Amino acid sequence: MSADEVRVIESFRIGTRAFEAGRPVIDEFRLSGQLFTLYSGWAFRFKTLADGRRQILSFLLPGDFIGLQDEFADGHTHGVEAMTAVTLCAFERERLWELFRAHPKLGYDITWLAAREEKMVDDNLVTTGRRSASERVAMLLMHLYRRAERLGMVRDGWVEFPLSQQHIADALGLSLVHTNKTLRRLRQLNLHRLEGGWLRIMEPHALEKLGDYFERPMQPTPLI
Amino acid sequence: MSADEVRVIESFRIGTRAFEAGRPVIDEFRLSGQLFTLYSGWAFRFKTLADGRRQILSFLLPGDFIGLQDEFADGHTHGVEAMTAVTLCAFERERLWELFRAHPKLGYDITWLAAREEKMVDDNLVTTGRRSASERVAMLLMHLYRRAERLGMVRDGWVEFPLSQQHIADALGLSLVHTNKTLRRLRQLNLHRLEGGWLRIMEPHALEKLGDYFERPMQPTPLI
DNA sequence: CGGAAATTTGAGATCACTCAATTGCGGTGG
DNA sequence: CCACCGCAATTGAGTGATCTCAAATTTCCG
Numbered sequence: 001m002s003a004d005e006v007r008v009i010e011s012f013r014i015g016t017r018a019f020e021a022g023r024p025v026i027d028e029f030r031l032s033g034q035l036f037t038l039y040s041g042w043a044f045r046f047k048t049l050a051d052g053r054r055q056i057l058s059f060l061l062p063g064d065f066i067g068l069q070d071e072f073a074d075g076h077t078h079g080v081e082a083m084t085a086v087t088l089c090a091f092e093r094e095r096l097w098e099l100f101r102a103h104p105k106l107g108y109d110i111t112w113l114a115a116r117e118e119k120m121v122d123d124n125l126v127t128t129g130r131r132s133a134s135e136r137v138a139m140l141l142m143h144l145y146r147r148a149e150r151l152g153m154v155r156d157g158w159v160e161f162p163l164s165q166q167h168i169a170d171a172l173g174l175s176l177v178h179t180n181k182t183l184r185r186l187r188q189l190n191l192h193r194l195e196g197g198w199l200r201i202m203e204p205h206a207l208e209k210l211g212d213y214f215e216r217p218m219q220p221t222p223l224i
Numbered sequence: 225m226s227a228d229e230v231r232v233i234e235s236f237r238i239g240t241r242a243f244e245a246g247r248p249v250i251d252e253f254r255l256s257g258q259l260f261t262l263y264s265g266w267a268f269r270f271k272t273l274a275d276g277r278r279q280i281l282s283f284l285l286p287g288d289f290i291g292l293q294d295e296f297a298d299g300h301t302h303g304v305e306a307m308t309a310v311t312l313c314a315f316e317r318e319r320l321w322e323l324f325r326a327h328p329k330l331g332y333d334i335t336w337l338a339a340r341e342e343k344m345v346d347d348n349l350v351t352t353g354r355r356s357a358s359e360r361v362a363m364l365l366m367h368l369y370r371r372a373e374r375l376g377m378v379r380d381g382w383v384e385f386p387l388s389q390q391h392i393a394d395a396l397g398l399s400l401v402h403t404n405k406t407l408r409r410l411r412q413l414n415l416h417r418l419e420g421g422w423l424r425i426m427e428p429h430a431l432e433k434l435g436d437y438f439e440r441p442m443q444p445t446p447l448i
Numbered sequence: 449c450g451g452a453a454a455t456t457t458g459a460g461a462t463c464a465c466t467c468a469a470t471t472g473c474g475g476t477g478g
Numbered sequence: 479c480c481a482c483c484g485c486a487a488t489t490g491a492g493t494g495a496t497c498t499c500a501a502a503t504t505t506c507c508g
Contacts, residue, residue, distance in 0.1 A: 055354045389486075
């Protein structure tokens, strides 16, 4: 990124914010006046129905842009919650158009990030709509592992994995109990290990085949 | 839209294309060199798994922008298929960045459309992940009816409804048989009528309550 | 060490699925 | 005009994956 672009981004930044694990970053039912870039940590986007059923829409890792959909709605889009301690860079929502005008390249990059996020939601929709429980779990483990891998978050084959089984269930559209039993089955087949909040993939090919999920080469992600 | 903007858009347009009902607009496994705006007709985006299971990701109505995700990937994103006769306006994919640079407002509008589409996929994900079969069907009927209504496509309470039950099943993550039975149950409750490819909502409030779906006010859609 | 939260397990219920056959309907050729 | 074809819609029956309920066990954290 050019020094000029960095300078422009700096000028749009309001400041840095931090949240503890489990804290809401964006309230599901209130319009937030800010946009964020996730600097460090894990978070997720979700929606809840009136009776409390919750669906996780996607997981957020460093580099992801947060809150764009709200720009074009009046609240009631989705909530964002931190899964680990998280630091974010905040922007003024109202200056987004100004940013596009002053620096089209950054606008283009934001669109890039939005399109990439939609692709991930598309994948999740296929998963919940058409895959069996084992396939869903296999899919999710590989998806998150690969994303973390691209970000250099893997150490000796292990990644931090801050999802509870409830998170996994809510992401995959399964019940907590069935998620647990499915996870156990895959573990007993020695396809993965999940210990103390860290994940290791033992049989990537088997999991990819089971989930019918294959890594596609990615272009480098723009930074905002 | 200003005369200036119209002129810019014209200069980026390659031409107009038309497809018959049932024809692929974008091949699921080949990278298309074009972007489209849907002028008239109904289409849908979908993905298929290796064994043929299909998930419909979202439905496309006039004004929707098609193919943006591909801009940032190398194929293998999703297919698009026409459900009725369809006319589209085609743009050169490679000139998208040029468009952002030359006319940031249009870039901003494209981002607007992308964000709106992601919101729809988010909703669909909640539906397949966390709603029962009846809730899913209620949701889909109301969603499509409301969208068509906003586009002025309702005549005396009836909308064209070109979805087969297979389409509905693939959109909602249900089997064809169960979709049929669920549809019948709602029809017998006199919540809707579905005859000869046209839909009428008899009890909008009941369907909205059943699907836990409530219309949110929408900002006017930008035109590309 | 105590208490709350997350995970694990078992058992039974149910919603949705598969299989299989029938019906309805628009088009097509004799 | 009618018999026939193919496809979508419909229905019935039985199966099974996933869910709910309930209780134990383990882990985490103060």
